[in-house]
Amino acid sequence: MWANTHAPTASAPPHGAASRSTSKNCQQEDHTRHVTDRYTRPWPILIGVVGQFVIMPLGAIVVAKLLGLNPQLAVGLLMLGSVPGGTASNVIAYLAKGDVALSVAMTSVSTVLSPIVTPMLMLYLASAETDVDAQGMAMMLVKTVLLPVFGGLVIRLVADSVVDKILPILPWMSIVAIGGVVFGAVAKNAEQLASVGLVVFAAVILHNVLGYFLGYMSARALKQPEAACRTTAIEVSTQSAGLSSGMAAKFFSPEAALPGAVAAVIHNVTGAIYASMVRRKPLN
Secondary structure (H helix, E strand, C coil): CCCCCCCHHHHHHHHHHHHHHHHHHCCCHHHHHHHHHHHCCHHHHHHHHHHHHHHHHHHHHHHHHHHCCCHHHHHHHHHHHHCCECCHHHHHHHHCCCCHHHHHHHHHHHHHHHHHHHHHHHHHHHCCCCCCCHHHHHHHHHHHHHHHHHHHHHHHHHCHHHHHHHHHHHHHHHHHHHHHHHHHHHHHCHHHHHHHHHHHHHHHHHHHHHHHHHHHHHHHHCCCCHHHHHHHHHHHHCECHHHHHHHHHHHCCCHHHHHHHHHHHHHHHHHHHHHHHHCCCCCC
């Protein structure tokens, strides 16, 4: 496996640790050169990022209506669909023989855009059903996502030799940090999960599979190569579930945190299944 309280500090530091870990871990010179090359050709990145912020929020609404989710679970699923891509997508893209540099670029762009796009999506798509603190969401995303990422880049620049020494343990730090958010959400909501668990699992799986299918088909329709199509499918469908769970718990309710907590496990399982299915197929 790769890597719920209402207080912001409960979710911010763990996700911040994960963000710092990921940002440091992706700065090796050869890898950075390939990622930079992707930024000079923004069309594939645009397909993935737009697909993620369109397909997943709208897909969450469709799935919630289809399964008749209660308002809190529905807003939690929408929160899951509105957050940026998860860093596990980069590992899944590697295992699926996708374009890893493109995956990293897509994740980076969606992360940078998230303090603006995520609150806007929640405001326009959920405000009719519940109160949405868009400004609070934006500030939380800046503190828990952007600042740790930029902090990791600065640390890499000023303490390169130190980072090289601790680089091997950073992915494990990310796993532990995200696990803390997820297990906290599950522990706080064990009773609710027991009563609505089946429908939550069904909603998260259906939402995730929808992301894979529509992500792949959108890239294929726009004549992207097979590696980019696989990467787009993975990036669109794999959300930052730990962040979603923490934000849903803070801004909505403990029950709203359940889709994100369940997705933190499901997305890794479906990612492994998808990678095993496609990795043996030719890229041409």
